[in-house]
Amino acid sequence: MRACAQETLAYKDWKSALRRSLAALPSEYGAGQAALRGAANPGSIPHMSECYDVIVIGLGAMGAAACFHLAARGYSVLGLERHHLAHDRGSSHGETRLIRKAYFEDPSYVPLLCRAFDLWEELEAACGERLFERNGLVTFGRPGASKAYDGALASGKLYSIPMEELSRDEALRRWPIYRPPEGFSAAFEPGAGFLYAERCVLAHAREARKRGAVLRENEPVLDYRFENGRALVRTQQGRYSAARLIVAGGGWSASLLRELGLPLDLRKMLLGWFPATGAHAADKGAPGFVFDLDDDFYYGFPQIDGKSIKVAGHRRFEPLSAPEEKDALPPSPERLNALRRFIETCLPFASGELLRSLSCIYTMTPDEDFIIDRHPETPELVFAAGFSGHGFKFASVVGEILADLATEGRTGRPIGFLSAGRFRANPHARG
Ligand SMILES: Cc1cc2nc3c(=O)[nH]c(=O)nc-3n(C[C@H](O)[C@H](O)[C@H](O)COP(=O)(O)OP(=O)(O)OC[C@H]3O[C@@H](n4cnc5c(N)ncnc54)[C@H](O)[C@@H]3O)c2cc1C
Incomplete structure (x- = not known):
């Protein structure tokens, strides 16, 4: 984390920006709005935001993996999670997940799976814990x-x-x-088998922390916006800024990415x-x-x-x-x-x-394929959503891809078929 003087908003600007974003907040954030209104006293308002290269919202299977890959590449990373790590309110709990390569859904996923298998093995070796049982x-x-x-x-x-x-x-x-x-x-x-789900999330998180990532649990993101090409993220506990933002919000993705209107059920x-x-x-x-x-x-x-x-x-x-x-x-x-x-x-x-x-x-998603992409107008925003009940096995490679997109603006992995643009062209896609 770095103190980020050039990012600091004057209190006046911050207060009016806060007022605007409070008005725009959905009702689920009512408690947060009240808390923030209660805290609207200059003495308790943090003037300095913490600065990072990348902020990741959501530390489920995908977000934890992204934090790991970013930290392993030497970027300063902040991960924000609304619950505790490996909680049971989202999509990445319940002990185990199947992993296989012979993908009946679509062979386009196979190259991603080959990489995912390698990365799970590397993570297993790095953390010294059994993550993957190869029972077929x-x-x-x-x-x-x-x-x-x-x-x-x-x-x-x-x-x-x-x-x-x-x-x-x-x-x-x-x-x-x-x-x-x-x-x-x-x-x-x-060669197929199963992964220990919570262990995998925790292993990515632990290995990310070992490499310097700051992961904050029980800290829901209230909102975020972009200003002068930087992401400004606000939680009840603080304000943070980063050059890039990754949103990996699982079931919360539709509201976290509301403006994109992703077709998620x-x-x-x-x-x-x-x-x-x-x-x-x-x-x-x-x-x-x-x-x-x-x-x-x-x-x-x-x-x-x-x-x-x-x-x-x-x-x-x-x-x-x-x-x-x-x-x-x-x-x-x-x-x-x-x-x-x-x-x-x-x-x-x-x-x-x-x-x-x-x-x-x-x-x-309507076609049951994932969405992994950059925002069309704000390329500093990268997102992964709509894993349609078959994403866990890919988390290791999705983390790598999110790190590629956030830091290099592109990835060498074949993800063209997972772009959000397919729904703009045809809102129902394959579905
Ligand atoms: C019953 C079941 C069985 C499955 N079986 C398989 C299987 O066998 N094989 C397989 O490959 N896949 C399987 N899947 C799918 C796979 O588990 C999911 O695709 C994957 O876990 C999705 O991960 P995620 O990171 O997108 O979502 P999540 O793990 O839900 O992570 C999203 C995170 O974002 C956090 N968050 C949301 N909003 C905010 C906010 N405002 N601020 C901070 N944090 C926020 C949430 O708390 C959550 O932790 C299964 C899924 C289910 C439900």
Whole structure:
């Protein structure tokens, strides 16, 4: 951090700027407005803003990774997080996330995934903690009718990713813990696996701090603006300025980037932990799994706690109008029943009796592809949003890309298909 004399606003200017931005604040910041009005006394107003090369708003999976890459390159970085690190109010909690390369969604993601895998390994080596279990992933689907099954094999072929195709009988013999419906086959990616979600966020944050990043928790950003090409960011605790600003706000992105009008929808997703025998144990080599069934796309993880497995559905959701609504209601009985039915039908070594559950937010774009870009008129503002329920595995490379865009204005990674401009050209894109 540097004291930034040339950035300091005269108190008079600051007060009128504050008045303007208070008037513009949405009602969710009511408490902040009141606190700031209460504090409108010259003695308690900080005249000097802290100065950084880059400020990152939001320290979930993406923002924490961006802080790490920036700090590793020697930039002075401030990361601001509204809750504590690895909290459970956004999108990056719930123990584990699947990671795979044979991307059925779109093979354009594969080069990014290859880099993401390398970066997770580097982070694991740097922090000395296990972040990634390489147990493989088996995808069950109906050949010719399942996008997950056909798409994984197609991506695998295109990029020479080691994959195995198994008939239903072969799969039943190899993994008696799974009982796919008649007519299904299995696509197995042995190099896939799962990441420990909170550990990954904390590892990026810890390694960023070790390299000099200042990460402030429980400090929500109230607003930001650009003046003379610099970002001025205001929280309840202080004012900060930086040459570049990265916004990685997860479910809060639509309001943090309101002016861009990004087409983002929030979904509440349910995760459940169910009893399972030791046949599902990760340390005995059980892989992660995907079942592309007619009623939902179910997925789950090997057992890591000696008693249960985590299972979820990807397509069924409850719409949210704000992230804060996520835990207002208990899990939907309909969602829980669907998970139970799936387990009772397809997982003979597990039981449908729920042990615990969590909810988590998907921030969806209409085409379900991410948005990673610079602001069209204010290139000092870089943002990453709309990870549409499949972004975690990319966080390591997204952090690197955000650092590239913020510091060099460009990246060598192939992200053209993720530009925000695709929605300006066609607001509904693929969706
Ligand atoms: C149930 C579920 C299962 C998933 N499974 C997978 C999977 O298996 N594989 C996979 O790759 N992906 C998966 N995903 C998707 C992945 O987890 C998300 O895409 C990813 O975590 C999004 O990270 P993020 O940094 O964008 O959001 P978040 O982690 O939510 O981070 C945004 C941060 O910004 C902070 N913030 C917001 N506003 C402010 C403010 N004003 N001031 C300061 N801070 C602010 C928030 O508090 C939050 O910490 C899953 C998601 C869910 C919900």
